[in-house]
Amino acid sequence: MSWRIGEWAIVVIAGGLVAAAVFGLSAEPLAPLGLIDLSFWLAALVILVTGVLASLILVDLRRAFLTAPGIAVLAALFYSATLISPAATLGHYLNHLRNYALIQSVPVVILTLALIALGVLIGTVINSSVREYDL
Amino acid sequence: MAQSPVRRYSLMILLSMAALALLSLGASGSNWVSMWQGFDQLMMSVDDIEYDADEREIAVTTTFVNQSDEQLQIHVLTVGLRLSGRSISAGTDRYSRQYLEPGEPITLEITQAVPGQEAAFVEEQLDAGEGVWNLQGRVRVSVDGLSEPLWMPFARDMAIQ
Numbered sequence: 001m002s003w004r005i006g007e008w009a010i011v012v013i014a015g016g017l018v019a020a021a022v023f024g025l026s027a028e029p030l031a032p033l034g035l036i037d038l039s040f041w042l043a044a045l046v047i048l049v050t051g052v053l054a055s056l057i058l059v060d061l062r063r064a065f066l067t068a069p070g071i072a073v074l075a076a077l078f079y080s081a082t083l084i085s086p087a088a089t090l091g092h093y094l095n096h097l098r099n100y101a102l103i104q105s106v107p108v109v110i111l112t113l114a115l116i117a118l119g120v121l122i123g124t125v126i127n128s129s130v131r132e133y134d135l
Numbered sequence: 136m137a138q139s140p141v142r143r144y145s146l147m148i149l150l151s152m153a154a155l156a157l158l159s160l161g162a163s164g165s166n167w168v169s170m171w172q173g174f175d176q177l178m179m180s181v182d183d184i185e186y187d188a189d190e191r192e193i194a195v196t197t198t199f200v201n202q203s204d205e206q207l208q209i210h211v212l213t214v215g216l217r218l219s220g221r222s223i224s225a226g227t228d229r230y231s232r233q234y235l236e237p238g239e240p241i242t243l244e245i246t247q248a249v250p251g252q253e254a255a256f257v258e259e260q261l262d263a264g265e266g267v268w269n270l271q272g273r274v275r276v277s278v279d280g281l282s283e284p285l286w287m288p289f290a291r292d293m294a295i296q
């Protein structure tokens with residue numbers, strides 16, 4: 001695996017973890033159970049900053065944009081895995097928890113996709129001014 | 136490797152955020168698991184199903200025992216009653232501050248009206264001394280003020296004595 005793909009994968013995995021954790025800290029039902037109770041706007045800002053960082057790391061706009069769907073899908077997967085985790089010991093709740101996780105995954109994918117894409121655009125503007133590149 | 140300082144520092148910030156995120160997800164997940172274990176250790180039994188022929192009402196007495204280490208709170212109890220496969224009645228009770236301390240049982244009674252045709256069937260079955268009550272319902276419960284209340288289903292059978 002070349003470094004370019006490895007770098008992209010690291011950004012996607014790290015971004016997915018951040019987005020999943022931020023949703024866990026701000027959205028029901030995990031919000032009251034987390035380390036801090038994050039307001040929704042602050043959570044949105046953190047995801048936006050993740051998009052900006054992805055753009056600053058990857059530089060290339062196309063590669064940075066491709067992180068948005070990757071991060072959105074991974075965020076939904078990590079968030080769903082956390083929601084389904086009690087079924088590992090309490091198997092009879094699996095259906096209940098799986099349905100719950102599926103419903104919750106929809107806004108996670110949509111919001112993460114939109115916020116990361118917006119963050120990537122902002123990051124590209126920052127990239128251009130920092131490096132004096134033309135847009 | 137990220138060569139420029141901007142790329143290097145951005146990668147370091149993102150990786151630090153990911154490490155914190157992992158810690159946060161772990162903490163939320165572990166609390167979430169213990170919350171469901173609390174729900175799972177809420178034991179429910181049917182003590183009595185009593186039919187009042189004059190009022191055409193059925194009183195269902197249930198006992199809940201919290202066998203977890205967490206304080207639970209019951210918000211809503213919904214019960215549907217069948218007798219020998221026939222739907223008889225259904226009812227819902229709401230509770231504002233019904234707490235369940237660990238190990239402490241509480242008894243809840245829910246009274247339901249029985250429509251005319253079903254009342255005749257119940258009386259017939261009770262006179263014959265046969266049939267099986269089937270109680271199905273849901274209890275909306277939360278743990279220690281930590282969680283949003285969640286619906287937990289239950290089903291119990293009880294023979295007519």
